[in-house]
Amino acid sequence: xxxxxxxxxxxxxxxxxxxxxxxxxxxxxxxxxxxxxxxxxxxxxxxxxxxxxxxxxxxxxxxxxxxxxxxxxxxxxxxxxxxxxxxxxxxxxxxxxxxxxxxxxxxxxxxxxxxxxxxxxxxxxxxxxxxxxxxxxxxxxxxxxxxxxxxxxxxxxxxxxxxxxxxxxxxxxxxxxxxxxxxxxxxxxxxxxxxxxxxxxxxxxxxxxxxxxx
Numbered sequence: 001x002x003x004x005x006x007x008x009x010x011x012x013x014x015x016x017x018x019x020x021x022x023x024x025x026x027x028x029x030x031x032x033x034x035x036x037x038x039x040x041x042x043x044x045x046x047x048x049x050x051x052x053x054x055x056x057x058x059x060x061x062x063x064x065x066x067x068x069x070x071x072x073x074x075x076x077x078x079x080x081x082x083x084x085x086x087x088x089x090x091x092x093x094x095x096x097x098x099x100x101x102x103x104x105x106x107x108x109x110x111x112x113x114x115x116x117x118x119x120x121x122x123x124x125x126x127x128x129x130x131x132x133x134x135x136x137x138x139x140x141x142x143x144x145x146x147x148x149x150x151x152x153x154x155x156x157x158x159x160x161x162x163x164x165x166x167x168x169x170x171x172x173x174x175x176x177x178x179x180x181x182x183x184x185x186x187x188x189x190x191x192x193x194x195x196x197x198x199x200x201x202x203x204x205x206x207x208x209x210x211x212x213x214x
Contacts, residue, residue: 003031003059007085023054023079023088030074033059034107034154037085038213044117045080045091045139052081053139054088055119057106058095075099076108076121078139093140097121105132107154107175111213113184120148120155120172131155131172135187145187152176154208157189173198175208 007022035056058074075095131148151174173179182191
């Protein structure tokens with residue numbers, strides 16, 4: 001089973017030109033599963049202003065030379081592109097977030113917030129869902145700073161201006177389309193509105209969409 005990140009470019013959001021896969025597995029045992037990307041406008045990761053940074057889960061392939069199905073993965077990986085996302089290189093300190101044995105933590109949403117790197121990661125333990133928040137100043141040393149909403153996989157997180165007001169709030173949602181609106185203070189998401197859904201159609205048609213930061 002090969003899972004990778006495809007690549008298509010559009011000038012108008014309607015007509016796309018497809019290119020070879022942007023990110024391929026680095027070995028035959030791991031797939032390139034869900035993640036996110038942002039433009040490093042402040043050079044936090046030291047590869048130059050305007051570098052495209054991508055984060056994904058190295059998910060163990062379901063089959064490899066007849067071995068049994070597994071759910072363990074190798075953790076969250078960090079890559080960078082110096083050619084506007086056409087090709088990517090791996091950072092040396094991968095995985096930047098490891099996964100405990102037997103766990104299935106995945107789907108990093110990575111972005112910059114007030115001069116720090118933030119990664120939102122889906123971290124279920126048993127039947128309990130959890131969205132954890134990690135922070136870093138350089139992309140090398142990461143700390144768990146808070147636990148967020150109990151959304152189901154592929155979390156997204158971004159800031160928006162409040163309509164007809166002077167305030168900015170953050171939106172967090174999961175792959176199933178449920179969202180919360182709140183403040184992000186000291187790396188902790190504090191909801192002020194709970195329980196909404198992105199739409200009321202077929203969830204599979206809009207499942208796990210991601211925004212691209214900066």
